Amino acid sequence: MSESAIALTGLTKHYGKHVALTDLSLEVGRGEVFGFLGPNGAGKSTTIRILLDLIRPTAGEVRVLGADPRTTGPELRRRIGYLPGELAIEGRNTARELLRFLADRHGAVPGERIEELADLLDLDLSRKVGKMSKGNKQKVGIVAAFMHRPELLVLDEPTSGLDPLLQQRFLDLVKEAAGQGQTVFMSSHVLSEVQEVADRAVIMRAGELLGTENVEDLRRRSPREVELVFAEPVEAAEFAALPNLRDVIVEGSTLRCTTEGEVDALFKTAAKHRIESVLSTEPDLEAIFFSLYGR
Amino acid sequence: MTRTIFTQTLKEQRRGLIGWSIALFAVPMMYVPGYSTFAEQGVLDIEGGGIYDAMGLSDFASAAGYLNSTMYTLLGPMLLLIMAISFGSRSAAQEESGTLDLILAQPVGRTALIAQRFAALAVQVLVATAVFGVAILIGAASGDLGVPAGNILAATAALGLLALAFGALSQLAGAATGKRGVAIAAAAVLAVVAYFANNLAVMSADTERLRYASPFYYVTGGSPLTDGWQVGDLAVLTAIPLATTVVALACFNRRDLAV
Numbered sequence: 002m003s004e005s006a007i008a009l010t011g012l013t014k015h016y017g018k019h020v021a022l023t024d025l026s027l028e029v030g031r032g033e034v035f036g037f038l039g040p041n042g043a044g045k046s047t048t049i050r051i052l053l054d055l056i057r058p059t060a061g062e063v064r065v066l067g068a069d070p071r072t073t074g075p076e077l078r079r080r081i082g083y084l085p086g087e088l089a090i091e092g093r094n095t096a097r098e099l100l101r102f103l104a105d106r107h108g109a110v111p112g113e114r115i116e117e118l119a120d121l122l123d124l125d126l127s128r129k130v131g132k133m134s135k136g137n138k139q140k141v142g143i144v145a146a147f148m149h150r151p152e153l154l155v156l157d158e159p160t161s162g163l164d165p166l167l168q169q170r171f172l173d174l175v176k177e178a179a180g181q182g183q184t185v186f187m188s189s190h191v192l193s194e195v196q197e198v199a200d201r202a203v204i205m206r207a208g209e210l211l212g213t214e215n216v217e218d219l220r221r222r223s224p225r226e227v228e229l230v231f232a233e234p235v236e237a238a239e240f241a242a243l244p245n246l247r248d249v250i251v252e253g254s255t256l257r258c259t260t261e262g263e264v265d266a267l268f269k270t271a272a273k274h275r276i277e278s279v280l281s282t283e284p285d286l287e288a289i290f291f292s293l294y295g296r
Numbered sequence: 297m298t299r300t301i302f303t304q305t306l307k308e309q310r311r312g313l314i315g316w317s318i319a320l321f322a323v324p325m326m327y328v329p330g331y332s333t334f335a336e337q338g339v340l341d342i343e344g345g346g347i348y349d350a351m352g353l354s355d356f357a358s359a360a361g362y363l364n365s366t367m368y369t370l371l372g373p374m375l376l377l378i379m380a381i382s383f384g385s386r387s388a389a390q391e392e393s394g395t396l397d398l399i400l401a402q403p404v405g406r407t408a409l410i411a412q413r414f415a416a417l418a419v420q421v422l423v424a425t426a427v428f429g430v431a432i433l434i435g436a437a438s439g440d441l442g443v444p445a446g447n448i449l450a451a452t453a454a455l456g457l458l459a460l461a462f463g464a465l466s467q468l469a470g471a472a473t474g475k476r477g478v479a480i481a482a483a484a485v486l487a488v489v490a491y492f493a494n495n496l497a498v499m500s501a502d503t504e505r506l507r508y509a510s511p512f513y514y515v516t517g518g519s520p521l522t523d524g525w526q527v528g529d530l531a532v533l534t535a536i537p538l539a540t541t542v543v544a545l546a547c548f549n550r551r552d553l554a555v
Contacts, residue, residue: 046555053401056552075403083401087555089394092308102299106402145398 005064006031006153006184007052012061014047014208021047022208025061029186034179036195036202036216037188040290043205045188046086049157052186053083066153079107082146086157086188088138090130096141097126100148107149118144121170135162147174154178156187160194172198193283196220206290222262223284224292229256232275243267261292301399301409305416309383313420316379320428323375327366328435331359359441360521367432368451368516369495376428376455377487380421380463385479387413388470391554406549410471414541417463425456443521450520457533458515462487464537464544471548511536 007029014022022044029035039045050056051063054070054077063070068077090099097115104110119126124140133141139162146154154175160168175185175198189195195202196216204211237251240258243266249258260267260281306313334340340356355361387409390396400406429452436443462483470479490510494517497506507513514533518526 050397050553055397055400075405075408078401079403081401083398085394085397085401087394088398090398091390091393091395094308102304103398103402105299106404142398 004031005029006033006066007186008064009048010062012048012051012063013059014051014056015059020208025210027203027210027213029184031184032179032182033201034175034185034199035187036199037186037205038190038192038195038202039205040190042207044208045205046157049086049155049188052155053078053081080152082149082151082154084142084146084156084159088142090138090141092131094130095127096124096130096133099130099141100126100144103145104148110149114148115144118147121174122167136164139163140167143171143174147178150181150183152183154183154185154187156185158189159187168194192220192223192289204290211290219289223289224259224261225284226282227258227260227264227267228280229271230254230277231256232277235274240267240270243270301404301412302416305386305413306419309386309420312383313423316375316424317427320375320424321431323371324367324428324431324435327371328363328432328441329439331362331439331441360443363432363436363441363443364451364516364521368455368521372428372455373458373491373512373515376421376424376459377462379424380417380459381466381480381483381487383417383420384463384466384483385470385476387467388474388479389476391474392476396553400553407545410467410541410545410548414464414467417467418460421456421460421463425452425459428452428455444524447521447524450525451515454515454520454526454530454533457530457537458511461511461533461536461540464540468540468544468547471544474554
């Protein structure tokens with residue numbers, strides 16, 4: 002047990018009659034980058050807030066870095082970096098003042114570390130946090146989570162509000178943390194932001210764990226919409242029977258279909274024609290859930 | 297210097313404290329120095345009606361009575377209580393906005409949060425009450441009220457502790473519910489009820505004892521402006537905020553933080 006960064010057994014949380022989590026068990030190893038996937042309302046934030054002792058479970062056992070968050074409290078949280086899902090920061094403080102205040106809670110965070118992270122994320126530390134946009138507040142939250150190089154990073158929807166360039170820089174930060182042996186537990190409702198950094202992921206839905214997946218497998222197996230435009234009209238029958246392909250629709254010279262797994266057969270068949278363009282979209286989690294778990 | 301919840305709270309609310317302090321200096325300056333003039337002009341010869349008794353404004357004949365009625369029964373408590381109740385709801389306001397999620401995810405215990413917020417409230421009430429006391433002393437001296445400075449200090453200390461008690465009640469209601477509106481409303485309603493309980497109870501022998509249940513009684517009931525320091529009353533007024541804070545800690549440690 003002491004090997005794992007997070008170990009949950011039979012975790013259940015009720016809010017009155019509303020059931021937020023049902024019998025959740027999972028284990029995250031030290032040094033692992035772990036994706037915690039699920040649509041909004043799946044119970045991801047509930048689980049994360051239990052890890053930090055912001056809320057208490059109705060039943061089940063929680064171990065974080067070998068300790069019980071309920072009884073170890075501040076000492077345990079010194080070793081964790083947390084980015085809230087709905088990050089709310091207010092006030093007339095500048096970002097620098099707020100971050101130094103938070104840094105003082107952890108002790109021994111060099112001032113340069115805050116400046117360095119702020120530079121990386123293009124964050125202006127002299128601005129007042131209360132007047133910041135959602136994206137800039139999110140940057141403040143990211144700096145707060147990473148600045149003390151915690152053993153465990155708990156990140157709830159970390160890239161929401163960030164533009165693509167900054168999402169990439171954030172992912173680089175996660176990789177750097179992983180390279181230094183830090184454990185990262187990050188939730189998301191989109192697979193793409195997790196797949197680049199995570200080794201394993203669990204998928205949640207309506208408070209229940211649907212399964213633990215290897216992220217690479219998950220990505221390969223996930224359904225994708227593909228659109229091929231040919232130079233001349235094609236026949237649907239030519240493609241309909243190909244493996245890993247379904248929902249084939251042909252309209253004149255345009256083919257639309259859903260692929261799952263290897264696309265070799267599709268492209269070898271398509272290559273018999275002159276291809277003008279290919280469009281393949283990122284699968285969304287809902288589609289993955291449906292395809293994997295059929296409910 | 298290390299920033300703590302305590303220092304950060306003082307810093308974040310410094311503008312508010314300055315504003316309240318200005319008001320608490322200005323109000324005695326308007327009412328106190330002019331006592332003799334008001335008395336000579338007959339402005340204070342009001343018919344003793346029930347409404348004045350209910351408000352606790354029963355004695356304008358002496359300087360101490362005037363001071364007691366205007367500053368220590370009505371305006372002083374009103375200003376200091378509104379300030380303390382609003383400052384006392386700070387943690388609930390942050391919980392409602394979601395900011396507390398970030399703070400309590402740091403190595404900060406819930407006990408430490410409530411205790412440091414209470415300490416900050418105590419300092420704020422001390423500062424505001426001290427400004428009020430100084431203004432009364434200046435006003436009384438310039439208006440030749442003849443009320444001993446020691447008695448003014450004794451009454452002011454009791455008033456400050458009363459404000460701290462209601463600030464702590466606001467913090468308790470916030471710690472129990474996590475809602476700023478509930479924190480303020482609960483403390484304000486209690487303050488109004490306690491205020492009238494103290495002033496109305498005395499009007500009938502049957503209800504006379506009810507006033508001992510009102511914190512307001514321990515501010516003016518022992519007549520500190522004429523009789524000086526009332527150690528027993530001050531002890532009661534010290535015990536209320538401390539006990540309230542202990543209950544707030546117990547409530548807050550036990551429950552889920554609101555989303």
